[in-house]
Amino acid sequence: MAGAMMRRMTQRTLNSSGLTLMRAGEAINVVLSFIVFFFIDILDFILCYVYKLADFIIESEWKSCYCSTTTTTTTTSSSITSAADNILVSELRGQPTRKVVRVSSSKIQLDDISDTLYTRSSVVYDVSRTTRRRRQGGEEGCCSHKLVKKTTGGRSGNATTAAATAAFTVNSTIVEILKEKIKSGDRPQTVPRWTDCDCHTCNSWSVSSTNKDTLFVKTEPKILGPPKDDFVHEDVLFIHGFISSSAFWTKTLFPNFSKSAKSTYRMFAVDLLGFGRSPKPNDSLYTLREHLDMIEKSVIEPYNVKSFHIVAHSLGCILAIALAIKHPGSVKSLTLLAPPYFPVPKGELQATQYIMRKVAPRRVWPLLVFGTSMACWYEHVSRTICFLICKNHRWWDFIAKMITRNRMRTYLIEGFCCHTHNAAWHTLHNIICGTAAKMDRYLEVVRNQLKCHVTIYHGRNDELIPFECSYNLQLRIPRARVKIIENKDHITIVVGRQDTFAKELEQIWKNSKGC
Incomplete structure (x- = not known):
C-alpha cells in the first residue's frame, strides 16, 4: 500500500517536473524567437534596398516589391489596360482589405489575392511607414496604389449617361505585375531573373x-x-x-x-x-x-x-x-x-x-x-x-x-x-x-x-x-x-x-x- 502511494507520488513529481520543463522551453523559444526575428526584420529591410539597387544595375529597371516605398498615385483604368477595359476591385463586407477580382481585358482571373503579401507586421517597416505618413501629412501609405473604376450608367435609348467613379486601394506591386501581364498578353515572361536558376x-x-x-x-x-x-x-x-x-x-x-x-x-x-x-x-x-x-x-x-x-x-x-x-x-x-x-x-x-x-x-x-x-x-x-x-x-x-x-x-x-x-x-x-x-x-x-x-x-x-x-x-x-x-x-x-x-x-x- 505504501509502495503504491510512493509510486503515485513519484509519478506526480515527474509529471510536474516535465510540465515545468516544457513551459520553460516554450518561454525560452518565445524570447529567443523575438530576438532572432527582430534582427531578421532589420535584415529584410536592408535587403529591400540592396535588391532594388542590384535589380537596377543588372536588369536595367527598378523592380517593385511588397514593401515598396513608392508614392501613392491615382490612376484610371485606361492607364492599366486600354481605354475600354477596367480593373474590377471588390470590397469585402466586414473586412478592411480590398481585393483585385478581375482584369477583363486579358481574361486574368485574380480571385482573392491575399493581403498577407503586403500587410505583414514588422517593427522596422511599421516605424518606417509611420514616419513617411507623418512626413506626407497623413496621406495614404507607401504600399498602396489607388485604382479608379469608372462605370457608365444610363437607360436604353437615352443619349445622356451618368459616369460614376469609385476609388479603391490596392498594393502598388500588384498593379505593376498586372501591367506587365497585360503588356505581354498571352506570352509569359520567360527570361529568368538574375537571382533565379537558368539551367x-x-x-x-x-x-x-x-x-x-x-x-x-x-x-x-x-x-x-x-x-x-x-x-x-x-x-x-x-x-x-x-x-x-x-x-x-x-x-x-x-x-x-x-x-x-x-x-x-x-x-x-x-x-x-x-x-x-x-x-x-x-x-x-x-x-x-x-x-x-x-x-x-x-x-x-x-x-x-x-x-x-x-x-x-x-x-x-x-x-x-x-x-x-x-x-x-x-x-x-x-x-x-x-x-x-x-x-x-x-x-x-x-x-x-x-x-x-x-x-x-x-x-x-x-x-x-x-x-x-x-x-x-x-x-x-x-x-x-x-x-x-x-x-x-x-x-x-x-x-x-x-x-x-x-x-x-x-x-x-x-x-x-x-x-x-x-x-x-x-x-x-x-x-x-x-x-x-x-x-x-x-x-x-x-x-x-x-x-x-x-x-x-x-x-x-x-x-x-x-x-x-x-x-x-x-x-x-x-x-x-x-x-x-x-x-x-x-x-x-x-x-x-x-x-x-x-x-x-x-x-x-x-x-x-x-x-
Missing part, C-alpha cells in the same frame, strides 16, 4: 514552343494523347505540395503500383505552375484560379479526362478540394495527405492573417516552422535563400551525392530547389493564406454535393502541419476517414512507406468504383 531543367519550358502554356506532366503508363473510345480506363491525378515536384510521386509510388493498377489506371503527376519543369512566368500572381486553369489545360482537356481520382499532398490538398468542387460529378475519390486546414474562429475578420500566424508563427523551433516563417514573412530574406539554394541547386545536388555516396534521394532536393522566388512567394500566400475565408465553403460543398470517398492521411510526427488539421477537416466532412500514421512526418508519410501506400491507394480506388 535547362528549370527553364526547359522557356525554350520549347509547345510547353509555355502547359504544365510538365509525367504519366504512367506513357500516354501520347486521348484514349481510344473502346479503351476502358480510370484516371488518377497526383498533385504535389509546396516547393516540391511530380517526382515526389513518380520516384516513390509509380514504381510500386501493381501491373494490374498500371493497366487499369492512367496516372498523371504534374509539376505545379512555377515549380519543377513547369512554366515559371515572372508576371504571374500564382493565384488559385491560375493553378487550376493550368491543371485543366494540361491534363483534363488534352487527355479527355471525364472522371478521375485525386491524390494530393500538403498545399496540393487545397488545389485538390477546389478542383473537386469545380468538377463535382467527375471526382471519384479524394485522398489528402497532411491537409493544411486551420479553421478560422468566428468573429475573426482577418482570416488570411490568422492563417499566416498559424502556418508561420515566427518561432525558431521546430526548424521546419522556422523555415516556413522565413519563407512567409520575409520577401527579401526568402529571395536570398532562393538565390543561394535554388540558383545553385546543381552544386547542392552534387555535394549531397558526394557526401552520401549516391545514397540520398536527390529527387527531393531537385523538387525543393527547382522553383523561382516569385512562384514560391505568391503561391504560399495566395493559396495557403488567400483561401482561408473560402475553405469552409469549399468543404461544405464537398460534404453536401460530392459523393466521392474522402480519405485523409497524416503523420503523427508532422511538425509543419499538425495532425489535428486532419481531424478538423473530418469535422467538416464527417464521412472522411482519417488515418494517423505513427512515427511519420510531413515527408515520410510517403517516402519510406511508398510500397504500403501504393497498395492502400489501389484499394481506395477499387472501393470507389461505385461512386
Whole structure:
C-alpha cells in the first residue's frame, strides 16, 4: 500500500517536473524567437534596398516589391489596360482589405489575392511607414496604389449617361505585375531573373514552343494523347505540395503500383505552375484560379479526362478540394495527405492573417516552422535563400551525392530547389493564406454535393502541419476517414512507406468504383 502511494507520488513529481520543463522551453523559444526575428526584420529591410539597387544595375529597371516605398498615385483604368477595359476591385463586407477580382481585358482571373503579401507586421517597416505618413501629412501609405473604376450608367435609348467613379486601394506591386501581364498578353515572361536558376531543367519550358502554356506532366503508363473510345480506363491525378515536384510521386509510388493498377489506371503527376519543369512566368500572381486553369489545360482537356481520382499532398490538398468542387460529378475519390486546414474562429475578420500566424508563427523551433516563417514573412530574406539554394541547386545536388555516396534521394532536393522566388512567394500566400475565408465553403460543398470517398492521411510526427488539421477537416466532412500514421512526418508519410501506400491507394480506388 505504501509502495503504491510512493509510486503515485513519484509519478506526480515527474509529471510536474516535465510540465515545468516544457513551459520553460516554450518561454525560452518565445524570447529567443523575438530576438532572432527582430534582427531578421532589420535584415529584410536592408535587403529591400540592396535588391532594388542590384535589380537596377543588372536588369536595367527598378523592380517593385511588397514593401515598396513608392508614392501613392491615382490612376484610371485606361492607364492599366486600354481605354475600354477596367480593373474590377471588390470590397469585402466586414473586412478592411480590398481585393483585385478581375482584369477583363486579358481574361486574368485574380480571385482573392491575399493581403498577407503586403500587410505583414514588422517593427522596422511599421516605424518606417509611420514616419513617411507623418512626413506626407497623413496621406495614404507607401504600399498602396489607388485604382479608379469608372462605370457608365444610363437607360436604353437615352443619349445622356451618368459616369460614376469609385476609388479603391490596392498594393502598388500588384498593379505593376498586372501591367506587365497585360503588356505581354498571352506570352509569359520567360527570361529568368538574375537571382533565379537558368539551367535547362528549370527553364526547359522557356525554350520549347509547345510547353509555355502547359504544365510538365509525367504519366504512367506513357500516354501520347486521348484514349481510344473502346479503351476502358480510370484516371488518377497526383498533385504535389509546396516547393516540391511530380517526382515526389513518380520516384516513390509509380514504381510500386501493381501491373494490374498500371493497366487499369492512367496516372498523371504534374509539376505545379512555377515549380519543377513547369512554366515559371515572372508576371504571374500564382493565384488559385491560375493553378487550376493550368491543371485543366494540361491534363483534363488534352487527355479527355471525364472522371478521375485525386491524390494530393500538403498545399496540393487545397488545389485538390477546389478542383473537386469545380468538377463535382467527375471526382471519384479524394485522398489528402497532411491537409493544411486551420479553421478560422468566428468573429475573426482577418482570416488570411490568422492563417499566416498559424502556418508561420515566427518561432525558431521546430526548424521546419522556422523555415516556413522565413519563407512567409520575409520577401527579401526568402529571395536570398532562393538565390543561394535554388540558383545553385546543381552544386547542392552534387555535394549531397558526394557526401552520401549516391545514397540520398536527390529527387527531393531537385523538387525543393527547382522553383523561382516569385512562384514560391505568391503561391504560399495566395493559396495557403488567400483561401482561408473560402475553405469552409469549399468543404461544405464537398460534404453536401460530392459523393466521392474522402480519405485523409497524416503523420503523427508532422511538425509543419499538425495532425489535428486532419481531424478538423473530418469535422467538416464527417464521412472522411482519417488515418494517423505513427512515427511519420510531413515527408515520410510517403517516402519510406511508398510500397504500403501504393497498395492502400489501389484499394481506395477499387472501393470507389461505385461512386
